[in-house]
Amino acid sequence: MSARATGIGPVISDYTCDMLWIKALHIVFIASWFAGLFYLPRIFVNLAMVEPDSVAERERLLLMARKLYRFMTILAVPALVFGLWLWGVYGIGRGPGQGWMHAKLAIVLALLGYHHSCGVMLRKFSQGQMKRSHIWFRWFNEVPVVLMLAAVILVVVKPF
Secondary structure: OOOOOOOOOEEHHHHHHHHHHHHHHHHHHHHHHHHHHHHHHHHHHHHHHHHOOOOOHHHHHHHHHHHHHHHHHHHHHHHHHHHHHHHHHOOOOOOOOHHHHHHHHHHHOOOOOOOHHHHHHHHHHHHOOOOOOHHHHHOOHHHHHHHHHHHHHHHHOOOO
């Protein structure tokens, strides 16, 4: 079978159809990873506000944070694999005039650094060494929002 009919519009090749599946999976895993990147710092806000004598609340929040961090790490892997697949196999973002991809890859590296820093902060919370305020974590929580906005604009608009 050399081409697939979509039922709407023109017949597309197997190659293009397969690429669209990979792209869809990439988007799903990116969205799922971002859900964790958005929510984990909100747990940190609550941890930073826990009273010192509220051990049960602290332990419950730490358990939630650990489970979420583990899950979002698992979700980041296929997000990255499918993105590399699109770039390496299908050539998306390669070649001249693809400066947007370089900027997007810089954002991905920043997000990986943010993800890692969340893990470092979680360890500090677990060890009772985190000294930052809940207000700091409220601002820290905005970083992935800004990075996601920039990445989506780069991918959709391709300004350079």
